[in-house]
Structures are given as C-alpha cells and as structure tokens.
Amino acid sequence: MNLTFAQIALAALPFLPLAGFAVNGLWGRRFKETTIGIVGCGSILLSFLLSVFLFMANLSGSFATVQVRLFDWIPVANGSIGFSLMADPLSLIMLLVITGVGLLIHLYSVGYMHGDAGFARFFAYLNLFIFFMLLLVLADNFLLLFAGWEGVGLCSFLLIGFWFTNESYNAAAKKAFVMNRIGDLGFLLGMFLIVFTYGSLNFDQVFTAAATAGGANNATIIAITLLLFWGACGKSAQIPLYTWLPDAMAGPTPVSALIHAATMVTAGIYLVARCHVLFSLAPFTLSVVLAVGVATALLAATIALFQTDIKKVLAYSTVSQLGYMFAALGTGAYVAGLFHVVTHAFFKALLFLGAGAVIHALHHEQDLRNMGGLRTELPFVYRIFLVGTLAISGIPVFSGFFSKDEILMNVFQHHTVAWGLLFIGALLTTFYMFRLLALAFWGEKRGHHANYVPMNTTMKLPLAVLAFLSFAGGFAGLPEFTGLNWLHHYLSPVFSDVTLHNEPHLSIGVELGLMAFTVLAIAGVIWFYASRFKHLQTRELNQLNGELPWYKKLPANKYYVDEWYNRLLVQPINRLSDFLYRVADTLIIDGLVNRIGGMVLSAGNRARKLQSGDIGIYLYVMLAGASGLFLLYVLLGS
Amino acid sequence: MIVTILIVLPLLFGLAAIFSNGRSVRNAALAVSLAEFCLALYAAYSFVPQAGMQQVLNLPWIPALGIHYHVGVDGIGLLLILLTALLMPFILYSTPDDIPKPGAYYGLMLVMQAALIGVFSALDGFLFYVFWEMALIPIWFLCLLWGRGNTVAVTLKFFIYTLFGSLLMLVALIYLYLQTPQPHSFSLEVLYAVSNLDANVQGWLFWAFFLAFAIKIPIFPFHSWQPDTYVTAPTQGTMLLSGIMLKMGIYGAMRWLIPVLPMGVHNWMPVAVALSVAGAVYASVIALQQNDLKRMLAYSSMAHVGIIGAGLFSLTANGLTGVVFQMLAHGINTVALFYVADIIERRNNTRNLNLLGGIALADPRFSVLVFVCVLGAVAFPLTNGFIGEFYLLYGLFEYNLPMCIAGGLTVILGAAYMLQFFQKTMFGNAISTPHKPVYAGKSELYVLVPLTAIILLTGIYPKPLLNLAAPAIEQLLQLAQF
Amino acid sequence: MALIAGLVLAFGITLADWGIRESYFHNMISSDSYSLSFSALLIACTGVSLLLSPMYYNRLNLPYMDIAAMKLFALAGGICIVSFVNLGLLFIGIELLSISSFVLAGSDKRNLLSNEASLKYFITGSVFSSFLLFGIALVYAVTGSFDVTVIGAFYSQAGGNINNLFYVGMLMIIIALGFKVAAAPFHFWAPDVYDGSPAMVTLFLSTMGKIAAFGAFLRLFNQAFLPVPYHIGILTCIMAVATMFIGNLSALWQDSYKRMLAYSAVAQTGYLLLVIPASGSMSADVLFYNGITYIAASVIAFSVLLLLNQYTESESRSQLIGLAKQNPFLAFAVTVAMLSLAGIPPTAGFFGKYYLFTLAAGAGYTPAVVFAVISSLISIFFYFDIIIKMYTGEAQEQLKMVIPPAYSFSIFVSLIVLILLGVFPGILTGLLQ
Structure with missing residues (x-):
C-alpha cells in the first residue's frame, strides 16, 4: 500500500490529540503545568498544521478528496466497515475550525485552568475530545462517525462534570449524556435503516445508492432522514432535546466555548450537511428541519432575554444560533448553514472566552446582577466582548452579518413566515446580547469585587485572534451577488448534486433591500437599548429581584420545560x-x-x-x- | 483431544484440591487455570473457522444406550471455552488470600471450570446434560459456603429453580432421544436429523428447552432467583455465574434448541423475543433506582442478557453475530464490574450507593479503570459492548422494528444507571471514608488492567473474534431452516 | 463372623453360577441371570446389615444372634421371590419374608414404638397377603397354571381375548405387591414401621425387603404379563406418581432424620414403580441398577443414623449440623448419598433416574415422567437440607465419633459404588439381557 503524504497526514491527524491524551492522562499528574500545556497544545498545534497542509493541498488541487483505510473494523451486511478516514472540502472546513479554534481554546485554558488540581486531567479530556471530534468529521462511514459522535458526547460528559465533587455539576453531566443518548438512539435506528435499505454504511456507497434509487419523499428516505435529524437534535440541542445545553454550562468555561459552542454542538449540522444527498431527497424532512430550527431559534432567544447567569445567556444564544443553522439546512442552503457554523465558532468562542475572562477576573462570579461597570475595570475584555456582540448581532462587515444574512436571505426565498420569525429572532439576539453587554460592562459597579485576577498572555492572545476572526471571518462568504462567495465556491463540489435550488434567485435589489431592512432594524434595537439602558436596567434589576409579570416569568423560568x-x-x-x-x-x-x-x-x-x-x-x-x-x-x- | 484435556485437567486437580488443604492450593489452582488458558489459546490458534467441528473426540460411554463421550468445538463453542479459560485465572486470582477452606474453594472452582468447558464442547445430548448439571453443584456449594447473608434460602431457591428448568430439558432430551431411529442416539447430528415431529410436539419441546435456558440466562419472568443469588454469592461466585454460567443458557439454545426444533422455535420466537426485550427494559428500569451496588449490577446484567436473548431468537445472521460477540463482551465486562463492586465494598464495608462517593479523589487510577468498564457496559463505541449491541440491535431491527426500539431504550437507560453508579461511587466527596484507601493495589491492577485492555482492544479490533464465529453462525442459520 | 463368611460364600456361589440357566424343584424356582443378580444384591444387602449390627445391638442389649437368624430367613424369602417360576413359591417366599419382617420390626421388645410397628405391619400385611392369594387364584382360574412361563405364553397367545378375571387377578396381585413395596395408597404401614423399628431393621426392611419385593414384582410382569395392558400401566403410573408425591411432600416437614429417610424410602418406591408399566426388555436392568444405587445410598444414610444413635438419643436432623467439621469423610459420603437420592449427576442416582425416565417415556408414559421430575424437585428441599446442615453452622454438642471399621468399610464401598456407577454407568447395562 503506497500512501501519499496527504494520506499519512490524514491518518496522523486525529491520533496526535489521542497521543496527547494518553501522555497527559497517564503521566500528567507527575508533570508540571508547563509540560502539560505543551503536550496538550502541542498535539493540537500539530493537528492544526496538518489540517492547514491538507487544506492547502486541496486548494491547490492536488486532490479532491483524500481517503485512508487504517484497518477493517467490523463486517456489516456484505461489506466491511473500515476504520477509515476521508477528507473533502466539507471535512476540511470543519477540520480547520476544530483544530484552529480548538488550539486557541487550549492556549486560553493554560491560563484559565492555572492552579486547578485537575489541570492534567483537563487537558487530557480536551485532547480526547478533539480526537473524537476529528474522528467524527473525518469518518468515511456512518459507524465511525457514530463512534466520534458518541465520543464527543462522552468528553462533554467528562468535562461538564469536570469538578466532580459538586453533585449538581454531575447531574448536569449525566443529563447531557443521557439526552444525547436519546438522540443517539435515533441515529442508531437511522443507521440500521440505512444498512437495511442500501446495504452499506459507507458514505460513498450509501449516497450513490440513494441518488441512483432516487424516489424523492418516499417513506424510507423520510424515515432515515428524520431519524438522523433526531440524532442531530440531541447533539445540537434542538427542540425537544435542547435542555441539556444550558445545564452544560457547569463545565469550565473553555469547555463551554469549545464543546458547547464552537464544535460539538455543530456536529448535528455537519451530519445533516454530510447527508445532504439523503436530506435533499426528503423535502418533507427538510421542512421539519426548518420548522424545528426556527422554533428553537425563537424559543431560546426569548429565554436568553431573561437569564441572569452570564453563561446561561450565551448558552441559550448558542441554542438559538444553532436553530438558525438548522433553518438554513432546512431550506437546502447547506453552505449557508456551514458558514454560520464557522462564524459562530469564532464569535461564540470569543464571547464564551470573554465571559470566562470576566468570571476569571471576578473570582468565579457568574451572576450578571453582581457585575456592571466592568468597562473601566476590564477594558481589554470589554473591547473583545463588544466585537463578539457586534458580530453575533449582525452588524455589517462583522462576520455574523454575512452568515446570518445569507441564512435570512435563503429562508426568505423559501418561506416568508419562517423568515419573519427569524427576523424577530435576530432582533431578540441583538437585544439580549446588548442587555448582556450592558449588565456586565456598562453602568455602575454592583458587585463587591475589589482585586481582579489579572489575565496572562496565553489567555489574551487567543482572545485577540478570535476577535480578529469574528470581525473578518465573514469575508469568506461575501453575499452571492458580489460573486465573491469563496466558501460557496469551495464547498460546491461537495454539494454539487443538490438539485433543490431550482427556484429563481432573488434579484440584487430585493436582496440589498432586505439586507438594509434587517440592518436598520437591528441598529434601531441597539439605538433603543443604548439610549435608555440605564432605565431599562434598573427596572429589570428590580424586577429580577422581585416578582416578574407572568409574560416575563414564563421565559425567565425557561417555560418550565x-x-x-x-x-x-x-x-x-x-x-x-x-x-x-x-x-x-x-x-x-x-x-x-x-x-x-x-x-x-x-x-x-x-x-x-x-x-x-x-x-x-x-x-x-x-x-x-x-x-x-x-x-x-x-x-x-x- | 485438546478439549478433553481442557476438561480433565481442571477436573482432576479440582477433585484433588477438594480433599487437600493448605495454602499452596491457591497457586496450584492458578497454575492449572493458566495452563488451561494456554491450551485454549493453542486450540484457538490451531482452529480453522471454515472446517466445522474440530478437536472432535468420540468415545463410547454407555454404548448400549447410544450415549457417547463426544466432544468437539466449532467457532461458537471455542469462543466460549476461550472466555472461560480467560476469565478463570482472573476469578481465581481475585479471590481474597484469607478465604476459609481454600482447598475446597479452589477445588470447586476448578471442577466448575471443567463442567463449563464440558457444556461448551459436548456434542452428545446426554453428556451435555451431565455437564450442565455438574456445573450446578460446585457453584451451589460456592454460594452456600462462601456467600454472605441468607445463603441457605437463596441458594436453595437458586438450585431448585434452575433444576426445574434442567429437568424439563432432560425430559425433552429423553423424548427426542426416543424419536431418533433405532438404535437411539443422543448424538448432535442425529438429533439435528430428527424430522418426524409435528409443530405441536415441537412447541412442547421448545418450551421444555426454553424454560431451562430462560431460567439460566435469565429471561424475564424467570429471573427472580438471580438478583438475590448475585447479591449473596461470594463475588467470585457471582463472577462465575454472570460472567460464564449464564452463557450456558444462551449457548444451549444455540446448539440444542434452535437447530433441533426449528419449527418449534419458529412458532414461538415472537414470544421469546418479546419476553427477552420486555425483560431487558424491565431490568433496566429497575436498575435505575437500585441503591445496592451488586443488585444494581445484577439487574444491569439481566438487561444485557435480555438483549442477547432477543438477538438470539430473532434468528438473523446479525443478531446471532451479536449474540456470540456480546456473550464474550458481557462476560468480560460483568466480571470486571462485579470485581469492582467487591473492591469498593471491601474498602468501605458498604454497597449502598448513597453512602459511597469520592473514590476518584482517593484513587483516580481505579476510577479510570472502572470508567472503561462502565463504557463497555453502556455500549460505547470502540469498546466491546458496542460491537455486540450494534449487531444485536440490528438483528432485532431486521426482525421487528418495535422490538428494536424497545431494545434500544435499554441503551439510554443503561447509560443513565451506569453513569449514576459511576458518579455516585467515584464522584462527589468521600462520605464514608475519612481516610483514602487504595482501591487499585497491585493485585487489583493485575486483574483490572488486562480486563479493561480487552474491553478496548476487542472493541477496536473485533475482527478476529468475529471471523472465528462467522462460519458456525452461518451453519446454525442453515440448520434453523426447515 | 461365621454368618458373614456364610453370606460371602453364598454370594460367591451366586456369582459362580453366572451364565447357567437351570430350574430346580420341579420348576418351582429357576436360576437365571435375573434371579442370580438380584439374589447377589440381596445377599450383599443382608451382609452389610449383619456387618453393621454388632455395635448397634450391643448398645441396645438385644440378642444379636436371634435377629441375625430372622434376617437370614427374610433373605431366604427374598431369594425365593426373585427366582420364582411358580406362583406358589412367590406366595411362600413373600410370606417368609413378611413374617420375618414382622418379627424384626418388633425386635426391640422393650420399645413400645417397635412393638406397635410390628403389630401394624402384621395386621396390614396379613390383609394384603389375602389379596395376593386371591389374585393368584384368579390367574390360575383363567390360565390353568401356576407356572409363570405358561401363564405368559397363554396371555400373549390370547392377545387380548382373555377372560376379564385375568385382569382382575392381575390387579389384585398389583395391589398386594404394591403393598409390599409400599406404594401409595398402600404405603401407610411403611412410615410407621420404618420409624418405629430399630434403625438397623429399618435399613434392612427398606433395602433388602423392598428390593426383594420389587424383584418379585418385575419378575412376575416380565414373565407372565407381557405386554402390560395399557390401562394397568396407567394405574401403576398413577400409583407411582402418588407415591412419589406423598413420600416427598411428607418428608419435607420431618424433623426426625429417621422419619425423613422413611418417607424418602417411600418416595423412592414411587420412582422404582415406574419400571412395572414399562416391563420388558430393559426393565430388569433398570431395576437392578436402581436397586444397587438405592441400597448404596441408603447404607450411607442409615450408617450415619446408626452412628448418631450410638451417641445421642435424638434423631433430629439438627444433629447433623456441623458434621462436616467433625468428620469430613462422613459428611462427604452423606453428601454423595443425598445427591444420588436426589438424582443429581454425576452420581449413580442421576443415571438411575435417567434410566427410569427413559424407560417410562419409551413405553409411552411421558406425563408420568414429567410428574416424576416435578416431584424430584420437591425432594431437593430435604435432601439438600441435610447437606446444608452438615456444611454450615456449628454443632451444638461435640460428638467425638469413632467410626468402627465395619462402618467405614460399608460406607466406603457404597461411596465407590455411587461414584463409579455415576461416572461409568455402562458397566452394568446389558447385564441382564
């Protein structure tokens, strides 16, 4: 077997973090923190470099997809499921996000987790997580993807309950795993139906068979896609399986950033995108995806409006943003969904790490009611946070603007009511994010924290890089009419068989008009909030401490779900x-x-x-x- | 020949040990079990999967009645023998040094091993039955004499309950024997060839066999001897019972029920599958609220074997592959978990999950090993449990979708109670232990590390084991046609 | 000693006669493999009984020699009835056996229970002797002969066209012999007699007496009543099943070890009775095999009782608690005996049961086998209780038991028989063909 260099790189990619896990896991307790950090970050750095290499090679056209079969895993049906990895543009984008953002968060963690008794354990878990995540996106068959899928769930479990002496953290961890398992059962059944129908679990064979069999909207393919989507709901925290994600904030903040914002929770999006051949054959399922996505986006946004825990706001925001991604997928706009995955990874990681920085500085204070006025105290964090907030709100030229705009555009084209709802969701997003910003950074100091814990460079550097990416990341996918949508172009070979886009494209005028409308509305919300935030804040703080009217109490209590x-x-x-x-x-x-x-x-x-x-x-x-x-x-x- | 050595060696040493006394018997027993393991490995090494029954030895035993000492192995039998031979050294080694009456203890253990290997290799119905019953006596004594709590009542119930099934099987065997052409024979091939039974008779015979196996496995609702027995038995006895002995029932069904009575099986398989699945869900739900660690594991084991039973009677190639693989996986995992329970109980003097906690603080290494076992038990991919569960559920899927979904629920429930177990014991603050005992000392590591390694290795690279069994499964499926 | 020597000689003679087929006394009695093997068994059985006797009777201060003589008379009767050809001799043999048994049952003159046992045995026994006589008379009336071979030929030639009185006679004989072997519902005498008699006698009656009666029972059927009419077969099966259940169920609650063994003996009768409906080719083998097994297990079980009697007045089962610590060998032997009686492999008792069940199922009485199986589950309760008692707990009083060589010898030989026949049951099969 002659392996090309690309194949070797591919084969090595996931196993570098695994090696890091093994080293830190086995001997970590004897290492100094620096050593642990070097091993933990170094393994990810190597993976990142390999990812970049593969990406470059792919860009330069030296291969369209690269595949490597490590060994036969188990025989299923008439074929054998290999332990084999595959990288195509879709995987490569995910790869860059995972290893890139992962690397930054690893670096950040060196500072954030400094002095924790479980320092080595933390990095071991993080590396293990990256391993499983890479397995997930590099698998060339459903079964191996499932292994990664369950694996990231496991790491999520371990990391949510990282401080395991706290019983409520453990409960959150267990809840996350069990809920994921509920989704996984759907995935498992979906796999069974796939083997049963197509006689294989390899992506190639399944998709080819499905495409040749055709027969859009037949019961089998609807069942398959619904089951897979059920699995995706579990992992990506969609209705009805979203309640674990806010609880998952029990984990250390870098974990929230990496797993519960940037990477793992987007696995569901990846799965649907990966199986776009199947989903495109089942328009019914796509409409379900759209409906669930829109509903989740709105529901989570309303809850986020009333949260007082800084991380909970971000958690519900994540749920909501994931809803946007699914809404995009539901209209068949896979690239738009993935685009939002990427930009969301940047700005949500930034926001979480920023929140982490606040929490870190305030000695593990997470309650917004005890913050306020931090702008002057933590100027760097404030600036960072502001970038993230602007990005997620969709202020032009920040990354979130482009990705969210693309989603809205696609949905508008497809379903006006859904668009309307998502539009409201976007306004709500802006509102709760500025509320968060205001409660934490503006106004007067409410807490009694005197000496803030200073940040070191390993924490600052990742924040700076992410801030830059949150700002500039959107340029990877400029609006369609510019003709400069690089991401669309790059991913087009993967989604070449998507035949859903047969509707006429929106004219540039309509598109620009919509864009302007949205931006103006958002700007209006910001202006509204910023101009009278003091009044709003006092009122809200009084209300939060006292009794809320029912229409606020309901979302504040997460609708009692x-x-x-x-x-x-x-x-x-x-x-x-x-x-x-x-x-x-x-x-x-x-x-x-x-x-x-x-x-x-x-x-x-x-x-x-x-x-x-x-x-x-x-x-x-x-x-x-x-x-x-x-x-x-x-x-x-x- | 090698199979006979595998049976005779522990039998002779065991009998000698029963009547001996002294501490050296432990080492001798370990040596014998290790020799057994090497022999079993050699048997596996020289085994040719495609060649059907191998290592066959056929000697007349009671020629006048057509009863032979007829042993041999195919892929399925071989894997179970391998499992027995692999687990036995660990079970023996994990026995506390200060066990009373070591001679009798280790002797009975070895006799047990002989009987188990006999069951897994017998090709003569009568011989099978004799080994089947022979396995019951040593384990009964082990539970009675070295168990804790109300051993008398519990073991007597266990014995009578399982004997009830066995005796029904004996009647069925005799009936079948009388149906064979003159001169009557118990030989496997002859029984397979009996074809003059109508569906009604096959139904009766099916139930006679099924009850025997269902009680042993145990399949709902014939399980009620099991939790009590697992709890009162000495840990090593529980390991034997859950790790190896219940496989007798599954194996028995594969060898003596499905191919012999295809029509009876075909007519009753919906009931058998439904009972199995119902039991699996039932046991999983019960396990959620158990505070007694061992009882929780007992119900968990029952949930797992319920799915195995369902896969078995779904009679699909995938289901049966899952059955064979999961028998091995369950054997390893459950032995490891019961050992873990034993370690925890000995350190803390309690099995109550609500009183335990903080073990991960005291001994992180131990908690990691336990976690791997838990992963195996919850069918986490890349562990052995997943491979088995995947095939089993897929087999069930091919058979009947609602059954598969119900069976799939156990995957969720299993995660819930196993993680609960893990969190309650390992996490939290140490409540019951002010000092920090070492849970995984050197001798514990010698058992747990290899077992966890096997859990992972066979989960990552199960192919050799699957290959060993595949032809035998294929043959079984052919025989199940009628 | 001389007695034992005599018995050994007799045993030797029977073995020496092996293979010779002759009849004596005007065809009253014949020597064939059936009669020889059963005779040998009965002689061995009596021999063991005599061997164990001295210690027992010395303690009771009873005339050992008188009792030995009675046992020999009984043995003579027993040999007659396993070798008879003529129904007249059957009757005489049974009477010989019975009358000696009555005396034996009452041999502990000073013991009220023993006297009562003797009287009960005598009264009921004489009633059922009349049944035997009446039955023989009816059979003679139909067939015109007392010779079983002639009767057999007549019956098989008639092929169903036979006077109903023949069946009535057959049933009469079954009732009488059923009484002798203590089959339900004619078993009532047995528990009381077995319990009331001195333990030594109980052993003798429940082994020698019972096996002799069974030997006669089967011999009669094998020679005269083949094939067994289906209805009669069902009736005997019902008797058999009833006997098993009554024996096993009643044994459950017996605190007295001796009484438990008495009921166990009744239950074992039930199993053995299954050979009667299945008379024919293999039945003699089956009976013989089970006879040996049963005797060996009984010898062990009763030896312990006799030893216990030596040290304590109590016959409670709880006397056995902790026996394993005091005397592991004895405990092991009893364990094997109990396992054998319960029919657990790899003891001889299992194979005996298997053999019986196969025979009965082969003759078409599968439901009876199912009942037999269920009843044997019940027996686990009390057989295993003995084992549990021996191996768990501490003895209340430390009996420093000295086991006389005669006891060790008998127990050891019985043990060997139980294990050897369990592992190699083949050595006895086909012996009587």
Missing part, C-alpha cells in the same frame, strides 16, 4: 422503577415463585398429617384405595 420533563418523564420512570422493583419483581414475580415453594411446603404439611398413626384408618384408606383402583380400571377400560 425542565420541570415538565421532570414531571412527565423522569419522575414517572423513577416511580415506575420503584413500582417494578417493589411490586412487580419482589411481590408478584418473586412472590409467585416463593408462593409455589410455600404451597409445596404447606402441601407437605398436609401430606404429613395423612399419616395419623391410626391403623384402623390406614386399613380403611388402603382398602378404599384398592377399590378405587378397581373403579379406575373399569372407567379406563370402558
């Missing part, structure tokens, strides 16, 4: 468990068995008493028995 889940699912299952154990198992099933035993014993007691010792009775019974035998004989004989 957790409580409903608890009441409708968790508690009944626990009660059922108790019932099954105490009644069904102990009392009925085992009771029945014991009862049979008891019956035998009591029958024994009765049988024993037949032996009365009275010879007269004996003789009587024996002779009666003899006549009985004769009687029986006669009866049987007749």
